[in-house]
Amino acid sequence: MNKILAKQRLSKEVFRMEIEAPEIAEARHPGQFIILQMGGDFGERIPLTIANADPVKGSITLIFQAVGETTHRLALLEPGDTIQNLLGPLGKPTDIKKYGKVVCVGGGIGVAPLFPIVEGMKKAGNEVTVIMGARTKELLIMEEDMRAIADEVIVVTDDGSYGRKALVTVPLKEICEEDKPDCVVIIGPPVMMKFAALTTKPYGIHTIVSLNTIMIDGTGMCGGCRVTIGGETKFVCVDGPEFDGHLVDWDNMLLRLGTYKSEEAEAHHRCHIGLKINEGEA
């Protein structure tokens, strides 16, 4: 049982929650995630990245987007409520060290898990540029947090409602041309990660991506999270979640993410009825 200590709505669909979890807070490193399960026997297990942790207070912070049934149910919880099951920290930590110049690229909700990595890279003595993007201004999160630690922050939106009207790949390519970075870290929607990784490939830049495949146990037991990396099968929950972006079989991963699309859409619809949330409002 883990108590929710604080909750904040960062945008229409995005929530930040601080949760009591002393052991996880103590053990975790940037890049790692948790799996939570709630709602008795019938609840689903879903992975969320640990966006931040306070080992003194014994809490971790999750930032999540309400996209379907389970994330909606989570969004309905309030401070004082508990999450029945919380397992972590899972996965391997980010390989944080001194590279020199690092560019961190975040798309949408991916900005949240990117934050502890930016922090870590900075602490390790790197010069860090952040490129963060969202569909529209409303969905942009954590700009202030990023500005407080990064050397440079470039904001882009798809519709030009804020910052530059561009995809993250545009400033990324410019940076690769002008002042080639030593390492690029990309977290965001899979399609964005695919194209951002393709952008750095011709320059031979070390490119780390954080994969978000469908998971159950998170301990390497089921193989449901598997992806193809350089022709080899890997389990994202134990071998990852971070991999060399130039070796990922993106198309296969995208197909696998869609395994339950129609079932999930039905559940999402059912949950809107059951939870009395209006369509389009998280």
Add this chain to the structure above:
Amino acid sequence: KDRAKIPLQEMPSQAPEVRVCNMEEVALGYTENQVRLEAMRCIQCKNQPCIAGCPVSIDIPAFIAEAAKGDYGKSVEIIKESSLLPSICGRVCPQEVQCQKFCTVGKMHKDVEQSVSIGRIERFVADYAREHGLEKIPSIKPDSGRKVAVVGSGPASISAAADLRREGHTVMMFEALHKAGGVLVYGIPEFRLPKKIVEHELQNLKDMGVEIRPNYLVGKTRKIADLMEKDGFDAVFVGSGAGLPKFLGIEGENYVGVFSANEYLTRSNLMKAYAVGKSQTPLYRSKNVAVFGGGNVAMDAARTAKRLGAEEVIVVYRRTEVEMPARREEVTHAKEEGIKFLFLHAPLKITANEKGRVNGVELITCELGEPDASGRRRPVEIPGSEKIYDFDTAIIAIGNDSNPLIKATTDGIEVNRRGNFIVNEETCETTLKGVYAGGDIVLGAATVILAMGQGRRAAKAMNTYLKGLA
């Protein structure tokens, strides 16, 4: 003798056409009348060949004699001297290759299927004792001042925890999943082993004072070294199982609609995805399912797929029915339920449509060649016999390797070539002092009874070790 005239008591079961539409237990259990009759078939052999066939040497003739008399409480007590989980082992032990294989009655009929149904009697008396409150809560010695961590909550860990707690140690059990029970809960389906039985065993542990901590992945949440050095655990038992699914290594294995049996069964059992509309974990909708493998895992996956609505389920196995390692009863049940078998075939490649969803499997025909290391005749592929079959789902049930997580996060634990922990056979101690291990993490994917036996053996050695600590 009159005893020889008593017919073998058949197990009452749900009718096949009914049970494929539910998840409830298939075998319903003997009636009291039946169990007495079956127990009377035992001729109480002097040389007791059945005992040698039981991996934990239960005094079989003795417990059967009590069952024949109708003293089920006494009967269970005899079993519990050797096995802590009779209602589980009575259901899932491969009796036909263990205790019942050596039974004199079967030998007399020259048919192992005619042996005394030791497992069914064991199951009856254990169920009876549970349902009638005849189980004795074991006495617990006064606090020893020692603390023991038990990693995992499968049969090896359950039995180790019980035996350690009896000696008065503080016992804490750490389980990675949100529910305890190991494979008994996430792997073996409800229709073969009702989860309330496993829950009952876990409740017994709690009543004895064992603390169970779910959502705790040893190696990640905390390392073994930290448990021992920072948290004050004097010894550790590792029963982390063989939870690493094997894949075939063939083309197309990562297409949508290819599952490890572990994933398929975990979704259905642990996550209750079979309760469509109620469970929040989705299920893949299948019409034609291919299951690769020939063991219990393959039978469970195939029969689950059928219950989840697949029209056709085919088990594809490289050898013949004789070599299949699955329990006889499961194969019989599967056939009754309409599961088809394609023997002497091996998968070469999985194909998919333009959306990456499975639409076929290429199989090759095999013939049996020379025996291999396991003593079974090796399947040899016949060139030119490749053929593509239509399937929309493929489940890989060819077994599990050892999960490498603990080894990878613990200095000093040595494993063999296959990733299994190396232990002292007598004591189950690993190469790291104070750390013991048993069950599938040591034996490779084995059986419930062997895991239970090792858990007990380890606990015995650990109790001695803990006593000897200054």
